[in-house]
Amino acid sequence: MAWTPEVWKSTAFEHELRDWISPHTGAVRALTRVKDHPWSGVWRVDAERGCFYVKQNCPGQQHEARIASVLSRIAPDFIVEPVALDEERDLLLTRDAGRTWREALAEGAAVGWEPLLHDAMLLARTSVPVVDDMRLTVLDPAGIRDHLVRTRDEWRIPEEFRAAADAAVEVVGAAGDQVAALGLPLALDHNDLHDANAFVGDHGARFFDFGDAVASSPLAVLRIPLAVYARSIHASENDPRVLAIADAALEVWSDLAPMAELRAALPAANRLAAVARAESWHRILESVPEEFVAEDYRRADAEWLAESAL
Structure with missing residues (x-):
């Protein structure tokens, strides 16, 4: 039987989850689902030893526990460290990590976007020697043209996006050449980085929510946070304040x-970032049955692919 998100609502799954959690948390008093997406589930665990959270992704995105396993060995200060994980089932258990960066900003805490993005890039750089161990979708700028040819030929792209998919081969291919010429290594690209996907840690940001991750140019990670920051200050992405945090x-x-040269390559890296978003949406749409996906998201992979060529 094909997997569906309904499994997360079943009594059998809850019992399985409680059995896996309780050796690490003590007796589970309450298990409450706090993120109810068809592509991932997050449950708050109120237990004998405190408050915890447990997450599982849909089959197409089941690499988060593996990423956490790798990063906890080499960069424990940069992530929400796992209490327990199961790489085979992509189960990840963490303690309540406190305030998100967004909450701290709203409260006027002495944090800012510059240290958030600086820490994100330090994490990306730290990931370089072990990025192969994470076994992620690889979007090498130097090979993005060939990747997009395969994508165009293998994905079920709606007719209205076909011309854009054709254009992306050369437009994003040229962008990939520009980024590749910088000589930067492939690194972990969070692929959905923003101020609500990081907690305030003792020594800086602690990142989480790696379900969308790919291996790509480290510059590609900046598209989402720069856009989120620009919107938060009602500015364009060319505003000097946005360029400063870049x-x-x-x-x-x-x-x-x-x-x-790094600054000049950001627009090209943004095209690679759009392809990365298309990839993560495609993984979701290939593994979550259509009836469980809101209509607005059912063509998100093709829409992001088209966005990469604009």
């Missing part, structure tokens, strides 16, 4: 490429 991230790579 610089806080780019300087992490400035020993490998000049800052001027």
Whole structure:
């Protein structure tokens, strides 16, 4: 029988989850689903030893526990450290990590977007030697043209997006050439990084929610947070305030490429980022039956692919 999100509502799954959780948390007093997406489930665990959260992704996105396993060995200060994980079932158990970066910003805490993006890039750089261990979708800028040819030929792309998919081969291909010329290594790309996907840790940001992750150019990670920040201050993405927080991230790579070249490559990296969004949506749409996906999202992979060529 094909997997569906209904499994997360079953008594059998709840019993299985409680059995897996309780050795790490003590007796489970309450298990409450707090994120109810067809592509992922998150449950709050009120237990004998405190408050915890447990997550599982849909089959197409089941690599988050593996990412957490790898990062907990090499960069424990940059992630919400797992209490327990099961890579085979993609189950990840963590403690309540406190305030998100967004909550801290709203409260006027002494945090900002510059350190958030700087820490995100430090995590990406730290991931370089182990990115292969995460076994993620690889979007190599140097090979993105061939990747998009396969995508165009293999995906079920609605007719209205076919011309854009054709255009993406050369438009994003040229962008990939520009980014590849920088000589930066492939790294972990969170692929949905923003201020609500990081907690305030003792030494900076602790990142979570890696279900959309891919391996790509580290510059591609910036598209989402820069857009979110620009909207939060009602500014364009060319606003000097937006460019300033981009610089806080780019300087992490400035020993490998000049800052001027890194800045100039951001528009090209944004095209790669759109392909990454298309990839994660395709993984979701291929593994979650259509009837469980809201109509607005059913063509999200093709829409992001078209966006990459604009």
